[in-house]
Amino acid sequence: MDHSVGIVTAQRAQFDTPLTFRSGAVLPRYELVYETYGTLNADHSNAILICHALSGHHHVAGIYADEPKNVGWWDNMVGPGKPIDTNKFFVIGLNNLGGCHGSTGPSSIDPLTGQPYGASFPVITVEDWVNSQARLADLLGIAQFAAVIGGSLGGMQALQWSLAYPDRVRHVLAIASAPRLTAQNIAFNDVARNAILTDPDFHGGNYYQHGVVPTRGLRLARMLGHITYLSDDAMADKFGRELRAEKFNYNYEIEFEIESYLRYQGDKFASYFDANTYLLMTKALDYFDPAHDFGGDLNRAFARAKAGFLVISFTTDWRFSPQRSREIVQPLLHNRRKVSYAEITSAHGHDSFLMPHPHYFDVARAYLNNVARECGS
Amino acid sequence: MSRSDIEKLAAERPDFAAIAAWIPKGASVLDLGCGDGSLLRYLKETRSVRGYGVEINDLDIVSCIANGVNVIQNDLDSGLSDFEDGSFDFVILSQTLQATRHTEAIIKEMLRVGREGIVSFPNFGHWKNRLDVLTGNMPVSRELPYQWYNTPNVHLCTLHDFEDFCRRCAVSITARSVMNGEHEVGLLPNLLGSTAVYRFQRGL
Numbered sequence: 001m002d003h004s005v006g007i008v009t010a011q012r013a014q015f016d017t018p019l020t021f022r023s024g025a026v027l028p029r030y031e032l033v034y035e036t037y038g039t040l041n042a043d044h045s046n047a048i049l050i051c052h053a054l055s056g057h058h059h060v061a062g063i064y065a066d067e068p069k070n071v072g073w074w075d076n077m078v079g080p081g082k083p084i085d086t087n088k089f090f091v092i093g094l095n096n097l098g099g100c101h102g103s104t105g106p107s108s109i110d111p112l113t114g115q116p117y118g119a120s121f122p123v124i125t126v127e128d129w130v131n132s133q134a135r136l137a138d139l140l141g142i143a144q145f146a147a148v149i150g151g152s153l154g155g156m157q158a159l160q161w162s163l164a165y166p167d168r169v170r171h172v173l174a175i176a177s178a179p180r181l182t183a184q185n186i187a188f189n190d191v192a193r194n195a196i197l198t199d200p201d202f203h204g205g206n207y208y209q210h211g212v213v214p215t216r217g218l219r220l221a222r223m224l225g226h227i228t229y230l231s232d233d234a235m236a237d238k239f240g241r242e243l244r245a246e247k248f249n250y251n252y253e254i255e256f257e258i259e260s261y262l263r264y265q266g267d268k269f270a271s272y273f274d275a276n277t278y279l280l281m282t283k284a285l286d287y288f289d290p291a292h293d294f295g296g297d298l299n300r301a302f303a304r305a306k307a308g309f310l311v312i313s314f315t316t317d318w319r320f321s322p323q324r325s326r327e328i329v330q331p332l333l334h335n336r337r338k339v340s341y342a343e344i345t346s347a348h349g350h351d352s353f354l355m356p357h358p359h360y361f362d363v364a365r366a367y368l369n370n371v372a373r374e375c376g377s
Numbered sequence: 378m379s380r381s382d383i384e385k386l387a388a389e390r391p392d393f394a395a396i397a398a399w400i401p402k403g404a405s406v407l408d409l410g411c412g413d414g415s416l417l418r419y420l421k422e423t424r425s426v427r428g429y430g431v432e433i434n435d436l437d438i439v440s441c442i443a444n445g446v447n448v449i450q451n452d453l454d455s456g457l458s459d460f461e462d463g464s465f466d467f468v469i470l471s472q473t474l475q476a477t478r479h480t481e482a483i484i485k486e487m488l489r490v491g492r493e494g495i496v497s498f499p500n501f502g503h504w505k506n507r508l509d510v511l512t513g514n515m516p517v518s519r520e521l522p523y524q525w526y527n528t529p530n531v532h533l534c535t536l537h538d539f540e541d542f543c544r545r546c547a548v549s550i551t552a553r554s555v556m557n558g559e560h561e562v563g564l565l566p567n568l569l570g571s572t573a574v575y576r577f578q579r580g581l
Contacts, residue, residue: 310442329449330459336405336427341449342438359435366443 025122033102038086051150060093106276119205178324192221219266231349410473414446502535
């Protein structure tokens with residue numbers, strides 16, 4: 001594979017200092033799985049943290065020796081010579097706390113009970129994630145990140161880094177993100193959660209003990225989410241009104257190609273993703289609002305930030321629309337922070353942030369080249 | 378940015394030096410239609426300004442970012458709603474006025490967001506342009522390098538036109554600098570000047 005970081009290995013970090021969540025809940029100990037690419041320089045100044053979105057994880061780039069087809073979720077962006085250039089940066093991807101890819105989450109065994117945490121896993125916020133990520137940074141000897149980068153929910157974490165740890169992050173790249181969700185966006189999340197919560201196999205979140213998985217709910221949640229990640233035009237281009245058969249069957253079986261696609265995506269997702277994690281991730285999205293403690297005033301909330309910011313949005317993204325990204329830019333302008341904003345013309349809706357769009361990559365590369373120069377890479 | 382880069386820029390864009398002459402050190406500046414960020418870099422080097430550019434063109438956005446210039450991608454004709462009232466000392470529209478659609482609205486927005494405005498534009502009243510029209514062709518020159526069929530310039534004007542416009546819009550002109558190439562023009566500016574630079578504020 002050209003320009004790939006090649007074979008990578010996931011690593012595991014154990015934390016024995018209790019972590020107090022924003023909710024007041026305490027997690028006595030936890031593990032985070034992570035991967036790193038590239039080399040940390042002598043003064044530890046070239047580290048980049050990649051924060052993942054709703055369904056992401058620590059496997060950002062490269063492949064596994066025993067799974068050559070398991071390519072990292074942002075492999076087009078991260079690698080040697082790529083916009084996030086592993087020849088220049090030491091890049092870290094992790095699976096967030098509450099996740100289902102190896103970090104401590106609802107499906108992990110609670111050492112106190114010997115049972116999966118299930119419903120007892122604390123509801124987690126973006127703030128809690130960033131605090132746990134800061135501990136991982138401590139462990140890896142990174143006092144300050146050259147950049148923290150994320151798309152969507154990952155972008156919220158990157159923003160939170162600049163607010164919670166203003167001296168520990170020099171640059172933030174917030175892509176297809178928002179400073180806080182709108183009512184419409186929360187509403188989509190709630191429908192997704194309701195699909196899971198009302199699945200008879202959910203068992204109040206303790207389905208592991210019942211040997212079942214709320215597959216129907218999770219599948220519906222993903223199908224709904226998937227619709228909102230694509231644009232109307234992209235769906236029309238890809239599927240139109242194409243039928244699988246030549247004529248209407250006048251029944252409720254799969255007829256239109258879009259139905260087939262969504263069900264396939266839903267089934268695939270439900271086969272590996274944990275429903276409790278999905279609930280947690282959507283709640284983290286809903287709760288995030290840096291202005292919450294500042295009377296709703298984002299200008300005051302962002303006064304703490306010291307980083308330079310690159311904010312990127314995509315024209316056809318309606319789940320995290322360009323207007324939401326402008327709401328990140330405005331308080332940064334108000335506080336006279338270094339900020340650039342690019343609105344990428346793309347047909348692919350919210351999913352654009354994961355696509356190899358040449359102009360999008362040029363923007364990211366131009367910004368990160370300067371970041372690399374700053375840290376002497 | 379090296380000394381020779383600055384000199385090169387100043388030679389290519391004589392309006393830069395005229396603009397810089399009006400800007401005190403450390404001022405805050407918003408450059409509308411900032412292109413690749415050259416003016417902001419020039420002002421950063423020569424006047425230590427703090428500033429942002431606004432630009433719509435994708436390639437220019439990449440150039441600005443590569444040049445370390447803060448740039449906000451936006452269409453000027455959709456307004457400056459990202460920017461708060463009185464948030465800049467100067468709002469500059471350099472060689473862009475003639476390509477805006479809602480010219481009056483932009484001048485008003487400039488004076489909402491900035492305490493003062495600066496515009497530079499090619500003077501359509503320059504004798505060479507007049508001569509071109511007199512002999513039957515649309516002018517093409519260093520300042521107006523486009524053919525009639527591919528020009529982005531939709532609102533060309535003369536010095537007289539701009540000054541009339543300001544009077545009508547209650548905009549008060551506080552300084553004017555007219556140039557022919559790199560040289561300041563004193564006599565018959567509307568005839569001999571190829572580029573005009575104006576400094577203005579809200580009229581009383």
